[in-house]
Amino acid sequence: MLWLTWRQHRMQVLLTTALLAVLGAVLLISGLGVAGFAAQNAPATDCVADTPACATYSVEMNERMRLVGEVLGWLPLLAPAMIGAFWGAPLLAREFEHGTHQLTWTQSVTRRRWLMVKIVGLGAAVTLGGLVLSGMVNLWLAAFDVPPYGVDYFSSRWFRLVGIIPAAWWLSAFVLGVATGVLFRRTLPAMAVTLAVCASAFFGLLKAPPLYAEPERVVQAEVMDDPVPDDSLYVSDYWINRNGVKFTSQERALALAGSCGTDETTKKYAKCSFSLGYRQVAEFHPVSRFWQFQWTEAGILLIPALALGGVAVRRALRPRI
Structure with missing residues (x-):
């Protein structure tokens, strides 16, 4: 089953791995350049922002962050949407659409095992990919987080690119895609609905973190x-x-x-x-609530996604009369 899953979905796995590798190379080159610049030009940690040395240093750091940050800024929206649409939605919708599930489920492998191996295996790969993205971005931001310059990890710009949030978004989008594939049993409608729901969830939660606790x-x-x-x-x-x-x-x-x-x-x-x-x-x-808010948003994403995924799997396992 693992070999079959790899054969069927290796294109998504290889393409995602290649994109992460390219992004990692860009972040590595940028981070090394920033670290070298900071080591040679960082003024005193207590410098005043309007002094020439401190102002010049901050402007240069902002420019170096902006060059890569503009690309990274799209990832919290695009990456989960692409995972849901191209990893999750076709997983079962394509089988139902082409009728190949009828042949598969008559073999020695039970339909429950067939489903679990596919969903759990690819879900684990998706989660790992989100964690890899988070680790790379966090290491890149660490190069900037040198006094007197600092990085606000709580800002909407970085909050969904570090910690566990990328993995939570990727996994929830994947499960959503699987669920829409089961419910619609057609690949293109499932992909379209997945993209729409991912976009709605992103913009709905964009300004939500301040509401996660009493300030x-x-x-x-x-x-x-x-x-x-x-x-x-x-x-x-x-x-x-x-x-x-x-x-x-x-x-x-x-x-x-x-x-x-x-x-x-x-x-x-x-x-x-x-x-x-x-x-x-x-x-x-306070900054001490960062991880509390990370887990809160992860729960907001994963609990309904996994519940919907469970309903979809039950429907997929139910014999059709």
Whole structure:
């Protein structure tokens, strides 16, 4: 069965492996170049952003990240969609469409074993591919994560390219494709539905991480530097009065226009606002919640996908009268 599975699906496996290898080579070359540049040009870790040395260094690092980052930015959407459409959807839909399952299921291998070997074997390969992608991107980003330059792993740009999220997206898309193949029993409709669902799930979850837990709050009652810790996931900020009533910045500006003026950028204006009982509230998620959010999104993806896959497999195993 393993040999048959390989023979039937080696094109998808080889093509995906080749694409990962090419991407790995690009990331390796880029990472080595960045590491060499950082070793020779990194200013003091406490440099001020508006000084020439620090500003020049940051601009160069941003440019080096942008060149490869623009390509990587498409992967959280395209990679799961392609896995679902070209690995998952044809897996059983093609068998039903061509009628070859009728011959296969009359052989010595039971249909349950036939299904399990195919789904589990290819599912494991898909999961491994997602983890390989995550490992390569994480090593590449590590070359940039050298003070004073830093990488925000919580940002929507990188959150779905590191950790376990790529593997979760790839596996859930694969199972979705298998399920649509069983339900539609036609390859092209199954592929189309898989692509549509993957795109809908991606855009639906794109801004969802801040909702995965109750954010922490910092109440600012005096002029100070940014109270939100570095590398945190910013949620929102707003103003409250001494009674705890929530105000938008515009409402606060109108209320204080007579007492504090209208130039909100000065420390004098901020001190005046605080002296009249106003407080600024910042909501954020600390960086310590990164893995909690990774597992949360993995569960959101995998639980319904595996449930739908289980229903599809039961339907595939049920004899048709």
